[in-house]
Amino acid sequence: MATAEELHQAAFQIGRANPExxxxxxxxxxxxxxxxxxxxxxxxxxxxxxxxxxETKLERNSPRGRIAxxxxxxxGQLDVTEAFGRELYxxxxxxxxxxxxxxxxRYSEMFEHARADIEQSGVLHNPVRDLVRGLTLRWMFAxxxxxxxxxxxVWLYQASGLxxxxxxxxxxxxxxxxxxxxxxxxxxxQRSFSDQLIRPVETPANPKQRVGLxxxxxxxxxxxxxxxxxxxxxxxxxxxxxxxxxxxxxxxxHAHNGELELxxxxxxxxxxxxxxxRLDAVITNAAGCGTQLKNFGHLLQxxxxxxxxxxxxxxxxxxxxxxxAEIGIRAxxxxxxxxxxxxxxxxxxxxxxxxxxxxxVLRSVPGLELVELxxxxxxxxxAGIYNITQPEMSQKLLQRKLANIAKTxxxxxxxxxxxxxxxxxxxxxxAGLNVKIAHPISLLAHAYRxxxxx
Amino acid sequence: MHKVAAxxxxxxxxxxxxxxxxxxxxxxxxxxxxxxxxxxxxVLPETTAEVCEVVRYAAQNKTPIVARGxxxxxxxxxxxxxxxxxxxxxxxxxxxxLDEKNLTIHVESGVVTQKVAELADATGLLYPPxxxxxxISTIGGNVAENSGGLRGLKYGVTRDYVMGLEVxxxxxxxxxFGNKCVKDVAGYSIKDVFxxxxxxxxxxxxxxxxxxxKPQAKRTLLATYSQMDAAAETVSAIIAAKIIPCTLEFLDxxxxxxxxxxxxxxxxxxxxxxxxxxxxxxxxxVEEEANRMAEIARQHxxxxxxxxxxxxxxxxxxxxxxxxxxxxARVSPTTILEDATVxxxxxxxxxxxxxxxxxKYEVTxxxxxxxxxxxxxxxxxxxxxxxxxxxxxxxAMAEIFDEAVRLGGTxxxxxxxxxxxxxxxxxxxxxxxxxxxRQLKLTLDPNNILNPGKIFD
Numbered sequence: 058m059a060t061a062e063e064l065h066q067a068a069f070q071i072g073r074a075n076p077e078x079x080x081x082x083x084x085x086x087x088x089x090x091x092x093x094x095x096x097x098x099x100x101x102x103x104x105x106x107x108x109x110x111x112e113t114k115l116e117r118n119s120p121r122g123r124i125a126x127x128x129x130x131x132x133g134q135l136d137v138t139e140a141f142g143r144e145l146y147x148x149x150x151x152x153x154x155x156x157x158x159x160x161x162x163r164y165s166e167m168f169e170h171a172r173a174d175i176e177q178s179g180v181l182h183n184p185v186r187d188l189v190r191g192l193t194l195r196w197m198f199a200x201x202x203x204x205x206x207x208x209x210x211v212w213l214y215q216a217s218g219l220x221x222x223x224x225x226x227x228x229x230x231x232x233x234x235x236x237x238x239x240x241x242x243x244x245x246x247q248r249s250f251s252d253q254l255i256r257p258v259e260t261p262a263n264p265k266q267r268v269g270l271x272x273x274x275x276x277x278x279x280x281x282x283x284x285x286x287x288x289x290x291x292x293x294x295x296x297x298x299x300x301x302x303x304x305x306x307x308x309x310x311h312a313h314n315g316e317l318e319l320x321x322x323x324x325x326x327x328x329x330x331x332x333x334x335r336l337d338a339v340i341t342n343a344a345g346c347g348t349q350l351k352n353f354g355h356l357l358q359x360x361x362x363x364x365x366x367x368x369x370x371x372x373x374x375x376x377x378x379x380x381x382a383e384i385g386i387r388a389x390x391x392x393x394x395x396x397x398x399x400x401x402x403x404x405x406x407x408x409x410x411x412x413x414x415x416x417x418v419l420r421s422v423p424g425l426e427l428v429e430l431x432x433x434x435x436x437x438x439x440a441g442i443y444n445i446t447q448p449e450m451s452q453k454l455l456q457r458k459l460a461n462i463a464k465t466x467x468x469x470x471x472x473x474x475x476x477x478x479x480x481x482x483x484x485x486x487x488a489g490l491n492v493k494i495a496h497p498i499s500l501l502a503h504a505y506r507x508x509x510x511x
Numbered sequence: 512m513h514k515v516a517a518x519x520x521x522x523x524x525x526x527x528x529x530x531x532x533x534x535x536x537x538x539x540x541x542x543x544x545x546x547x548x549x550x551x552x553x554v555l556p557e558t559t560a561e562v563c564e565v566v567r568y569a570a571q572n573k574t575p576i577v578a579r580g581x582x583x584x585x586x587x588x589x590x591x592x593x594x595x596x597x598x599x600x601x602x603x604x605x606x607x608x609l610d611e612k613n614l615t616i617h618v619e620s621g622v623v624t625q626k627v628a629e630l631a632d633a634t635g636l637l638y639p640p641x642x643x644x645x646x647i648s649t650i651g652g653n654v655a656e657n658s659g660g661l662r663g664l665k666y667g668v669t670r671d672y673v674m675g676l677e678v679x680x681x682x683x684x685x686x687x688f689g690n691k692c693v694k695d696v697a698g699y700s701i702k703d704v705f706x707x708x709x710x711x712x713x714x715x716x717x718x719x720x721x722x723x724x725k726p727q728a729k730r731t732l733l734a735t736y737s738q739m740d741a742a743a744e745t746v747s748a749i750i751a752a753k754i755i756p757c758t759l760e761f762l763d764x765x766x767x768x769x770x771x772x773x774x775x776x777x778x779x780x781x782x783x784x785x786x787x788x789x790x791x792x793x794x795x796x797v798e799e800e801a802n803r804m805a806e807i808a809r810q811h812x813x814x815x816x817x818x819x820x821x822x823x824x825x826x827x828x829x830x831x832x833x834x835x836x837x838x839x840a841r842v843s844p845t846t847i848l849e850d851a852t853v854x855x856x857x858x859x860x861x862x863x864x865x866x867x868x869x870x871k872y873e874v875t876x877x878x879x880x881x882x883x884x885x886x887x888x889x890x891x892x893x894x895x896x897x898x899x900x901x902x903x904x905x906x907a908m909a910e911i912f913d914e915a916v917r918l919g920g921t922x923x924x925x926x927x928x929x930x931x932x933x934x935x936x937x938x939x940x941x942x943x944x945x946x947x948x949r950q951l952k953l954t955l956d957p958n959n960i961l962n963p964g965k966i967f968d
Contacts, residue, residue, distance in 0.1 A: 095844040095896070100542045101583040105623065105647045114555075114601045115534070116582070122537035129536050140533040159837035160846065 085170040085177065085317065086131040094131055096162045097124045103154035108436050108454055109147055117144055120154035120164055127171050142175040147450070149443055150313050151436040152348075152407035165348075165408070166355075169312050169320075176315030193442075194316050198274060198306045199323070205250055208278035212246040241487060242444060244279035244479040251277045251284040252302035259288060265295040266384065269331045269339040271350065274306045275475040276343045283475075286502035287342045287377055293505045294387050296337075301330045307341075309349030312356070313441050321360070324353045328366050333373065342377045342498055344474035345441065348408030350374045376405065377498055378414035378473065386417065386501075391508030392424030393500060398467035399427065400458070400481065401434045402474030415473055418497045422504045430470075431461045439480035455484045462492060471497045515574055515596060516552035522564055529553040538597050541582040541589045542644070543931055544845050545895045550577070550591035555602045559677060559685050559716045562598065566714060567683030569596055575963050578710040580621060580649030584656060585848055586929030588709045588965055598714060600651050606630065607717070613691045614722045615674060620651025620715045627720065636722040639666035642925070643836065651715045657707030659925030664883030665757045665791075666723075668925065669706070675719030676702045681712075681956040689719060704951065709927050710962040712955045726791035729757070730801035731825035733817045734808040735782040739763070741812035742784040743859035746882050748807045749788075750855070754800050758789035759883030760832045763862060766839060766877040766890075770831050773838040778831055779814065786813075786882065787832045789825075835879045839890045842875070847891040849908060851915040852924030855885045864914050865889045872907040874900065886924035913938065928966045936967055 086094075103120040104110050110119035117126070123144060129135035145168065154164050175181060197203050214220050220243075222228070251272035268291060272284045288298045308323030327350075331339060341347045354371030357363045375383070399416060406412045412434075419427050438444055438454030458481070462470055470492060472478045478494045485492045516530035529535070530552040539547045551574075556562045569576045578598045579589035591597050603621040609630055610616070616627060616638070624638075624645035631638040641660035642648055648658070654676065659668045675689030688702035689695065705713055736742040746759055762770065762785045771778045778785065786808070790800040801818060808816045819825035840846040853861045862878055865887070869876040880888040889911060891904050912922045912935045922932050922939040937945055945967060952959075 091896075092844055095894075098542070098544065098840055098846050099540050099582075100840075101581050101644060101647050104581060105625070114604075115529070116537035116599075117534050119537075125537050125540065126533060135532065135536060138533065140531060144533065160840035161837075 085173040086127055086167070087133075089131065089167065089170045091131065093163055093166055094124065094128045096160050097121065097128075098160050099125065100159065102159055103157045106153045106157040108149060108151065108153070109450065112450065112453065118147060120148075120158075123148060123171075124162070124164070124167060127167050130171075130174070137174050137178040137180055139180045141171075142178075142181040145171050145175055146181070146446060149403075149436050149438075149440040149450075151403035151440055153403065153434065153436065156407045156410070156434075169315075169317060172313065172315035173317045174315075190314070194311055194314060194319065198310050199319065201303055201305060204274055204278065204306075208246050208250065211243060211278075212248065215243075215246060216248070241483045242479060244275065244475075244482070246278050247281040249281060251281045251300070254281055254285040255288050255298070255300045257302055258297065258299050259292060260297045261292040261295055263295060264297040266337040267297040267299065267335065268380070269333075269336045270298050270300040271307070271327075271339065271341045271343075271346060272300060272304050273341070273343045273346050273475065274310075275479070276346075277304075279479060280475050280496065283342060283496045283499055286496065286499040287340070289502045289505065290377070290381070290498050291340065294381060294384060296384075299331075299336065304330055307346040307349045309345050310441060312349060312352075320349075321356055324356055324367065325360075325363050328353070328363055328370055333366065333369055336373060338375045338380055339370065339373050340375055340377050340380055342473065342496065344376070344402035344405035344408065345476055347374065347376045348404040351409065376409055376411050376414070376473075378405075378418050379409070379411050382414040382417050386421045388421050389423065389501065389504035389508065391504050391506075393422050393504050393508045394424040395469055396426045396428055396465075396467045397469045397471050397495075397500065398430040398462065398465040399433060399497070400430055400437065400462075400470050400472045400477060402472060402477050403434075403436050403440070405473055406434050415471070415497045418501055419471060422500055422508075424508070425500065425504075428465045428467050430465055432457070435461075437477050437480050437484075439474075439476040441476060444480055451480075455480060459484050459488055459490065463490070467492075469493050469495055469500075471495055471500060473497055513551045513594075515572070515594075518568065519552060519554055519565065519596070522568065523554065523556070523561060527555050527557070527561070529555070538579075538582070538599065539591060541579070541584040541587065543585055543587040543590070543929070544847050546587045546590045546930060548591045548593050550597040551594040553597045553599055555599050557602050559603075559679065562600075562679045562714055562716055563683045563685055565596065565598060566679050566681065569960050570681060570683055570958060573958055573960060575960050576714070577962050578651075578655070578714045580652035581623070581644075581647045583644035583648045584652065584929060585850070585926040586923065586931040588656065588927050588929035588962070589652075590930055592963055600714075600716070601649060603716065604649075609634065610691065611636075615691050615719055616722060617675075617717065617719045618650055619717055620649060620654070622650050624648050624650055624653055631722045632725065635725050637725040638672065638720060638722055640669045640672060650718050650720070654706055654715050654718055655708060655710050656925070656927045659881075659884075659886060661760060661881060662757050663881055663886065664759055665755045670703070672721045673702060673706055673718060674721050676705055676715055677717035678705050678713035678715055681958065681961050685716065687717075691719065704955075707927070709929060709965055711952060711965055712961065714961070726757075726797075728794040728797040729789055729791040729822075729825065730797050731758075731819040731828045732788045732801060732805055732808070733828040733831070734786045734788070734805075734813040735779050735815045736784045736786070736812065737781065737814055738812065739784045739862055740859050742786050742882070745786060745808050745811040745813065746855065746858070748811055749804055752803060752807060754790065754804060756788050756800075756804065756883060757791045758787060759881065760787040761785060761879060761882040762831060762835055763866075763878040765875065766835050766879045767831070769838040769842055769877055770834050773841060774830065774834045776831055776834075782814065785831060787829055789829075832879070835877075836890070839877045839892060843892040843894055845891075845893045845895040847893065847904065847908075848926075849889045849891070849911070850880075850886060850924045850926045851889060851911050851920065851922060852884075852886045853915050853918045853920030855883070857918040857920065858882060858885055858887070861887060861915065861918060861920070865911055868907045868910050872903040874904050874907050876907070884924070885920065909935070930965060933965070933967060
């Protein structure tokens with residue numbers, strides 16, 4: 058076992074979270090436009106919609122409480138403390154509060170700045186955490202080759218039958234408790250990634266629009282088939298699809314985990330990867346990415362080189378459902394005789410206020426019976442890497458979601474975010490439910506290909 | 512750790528007592544702008560017995576206690592007194608009984624208002640008071656503030672539905688008042704003293720509420736006016752025609768403009784007033800009343816009258832009123848929602864006065880509210896960091912309160928006095944009334960430990 062200092066050094070080698078040192082000045086919140094913090098009128102309308110407040114009924118665990126703490130930090134009346142750090146990492150970042158807020162508070166912006174302060178101040182510093190953050194944020198999700206290499210290894214582990222054996226022989230008992238709990242969350246990695254499934258440019262018979270397609274990180278590893286489906290659906294609706302083979306992470310995982318500078322770097326790399334002028338829209342099929350991609354304009358507003366392009370980018374980014382609703386969905390000829398319920402990803406319904414369009418997509422499939430999911434907008438507990446960092450709260454939310462899914466009696470749950478899909482798949486597997494998780498676009502693509510029962 | 516926090520932790524356990532700065536900061540405010548104070552500790556009791564224990568301790572040690580629910584108040588009633596014990600009752604949220612034979616519901620005071628409404632609805636009943644914060648406000652808080660809502664004209668306010676209370680007195684003793692009987696004249700109606708007492712006379716721990724049968728039908732109308740007087744005359748004529756609508760809400764020009772900019776509902780920007788009207792009850796009566804109201808609105812100069820043909824259309828028509836507060840709250844960093852109230856007959860005068868005062872002091876005020884019961888919400892759109900403007904806001908508010916009282920109204924219709932309106936209370940109620948309030952407070956709370964300094968000093 059490595060010593061704490063060795064782990065710390067290792068983290069340092071691959072680029073530590075905090076380049077300014079372990080206890081550098083924490084001033085992201087102080088630099089944030091004060092009107093953003095001031096916009097909260099502490100009316101309390103966010104409280105009943107917040108999953109963490111609902112669980113504990115403590116003000117500190119509510120958006121209003123967290124904003125009060127952030128404002129006191131910005132005012133210099135409170136330091137960035139460990140308790141503050143823990144609080145902001147207890148927040149799911151589900152943005153339900155933004156939907157509930159009557160005053161239009163931009164919680165996500167405050168939340169990202171607060172987490173950046175927490176990382177910069179080092180209040181949550183510990184060697185293992187630093188190493189994990191270094192490996193994931195600075196290496197895995199910063200370099201597409203790294204992520205695909207890891208994906209390849211996991212695929213080998215799964216495809217070789219090793220995972221089956223490990224699970225069957227309960228070898229996971231040999232792992233430390235935390236890792237043992239995480240193992241079931243490993244997504245089923247696809248044999249082929251997006252660049253092998255989608256050609257750089259694909260053109261339908263009579264193209265009406267030309268769009269860029271973002272293939273994502275988790276989506277690319279675990280759901281590259283969804284990316285293929287998305288390309289097919291776009292082609293079927295008259296869009297020429299441009300898919301750069303090597304794409305960068307959108308940076309949402311960085312922005313949500315206190316790495317705002319890295320998030321900006323990711324944004325710039327994405328802007329460089331696409332010839333924006335020649336595209337009518339940039340399409341994403343992952344809710345979490347979509348929210349971040351639409352925010353590039355704001356994120357880079359002070360960037361002397363990229364500000365203008367970032368603003369144009371934000372104006373062109375569309376969630377796939379949003380885009381289809383905009384251009385009109387061509388109804389498939391074939392039917393899918395299936396009862397389906399729809400789980401709303403937080404970053405689609407709260408982050409992008411897209412709620413009806415995915416339902417429109419599902420309703421366009423003949424034979425598909427859409428049953429409403431009770432509490433469809435309540436977070437499933439995936440929340441980026443929340444299911445890894447806060448397994449207890451995440452499990453509570455997952456169980457609540459599974460109970461609601463069971464009420465619908467639907468054998469298929471449509472979900473438009475890879476994080477949610479991984480979480481729900483792990484959930485139904487553990488609960489022994491005979492429920493499949495599918496992207497709405499995959500269902501539509503299936504219908505275009507001839508449909509019938511899955 | 513604070514000594515009081517240490518003592519209470521020993522008594523109740525560490526889970527029930529919060530004292531860390533990261534907790535205290537989040538209980539330092541309620542829904543009122545620009546008010547903040549820090550408590551010594553926060554206590555989260557789960558039973559009446561625990562409340563009694565805390566109050567007894569506070570009485571012995573002369574420590575002030577500030578009770579609160581979800582902290583949505585708009586007059587600073589639950590702002591801590593420095594170093595006090597904040598008694599947060601949200602964990603006391605059990606529903607004790609729903610009695611369909613006697614049409615009552617018995618709940619602990621931390622139950623959220625919406626829950627009461629939903630439980631009533633599920634059994635074909637209605638709990639009429641619907642304060643704007645009902646999705647999160649607690650019943651205990653509603654009773655302590657005697658909250659109103661949109662249905663005041665026809666259905667009254669919280670007080671009209673309280674049949675009984677359990678209250679922990681300043682001595683730490685729990686006492687029950689009232690029962691399920693519609694008629695009960697055994698002595699003074701003590702429960703009424705505690706309704707609207709803003710936590711200054713006792714801690715409300717249980718509430719017995721009356722429910723009514725749910726109306727079978729509802730129709731919604733929206734009328735737009737180029738003159739505020741025409742809207743006011745419409746309202747008077749409707750009441751004179753012996754129709755009591757369940758909703759009679761209005762938006763003024765500035766509110767209409769903000770709503771349109773925010774929600775894009777296609778509202779006419781030249782409208783001086785918009786009236787949202789709803790009637791509920793027996794389907795035949797509702798049909799007749801809705802048509803009559805539309806006719807009256809046209810006769811009194813409405814530019815346009817829309818009568819919803821379905822429930823969905825009704826929801827669409829009500830969208831403008833529903834969006835009113837959100838639309839205003841987005842305009843500027845600080846939103847001060849006031850609730851000056853006048854007799855219905857003086858509404859048009861009062862609204863005009865508010866517009867004149869806003870112009871005089873160069874402040875932005877959007878007014879909306881309950882035309883049926885005279886309860887106005889002049890909403891100041893300002894910035895608490897702008898001291899010069901805040902000073903003008905204060906002056907404008909003072910003149911508005913004075914005018915409301917002069918017209919036979921009051922400084923607060925449904926938000927309470929708390930800290931925010933303490934200064935204006937003497938001119939609203941007069942010295943004799945104020946003195947009687949003081950004596951009542953002294954009798955029930957001789958050591959002045961219950962929410963001291965609220966309503967009056």
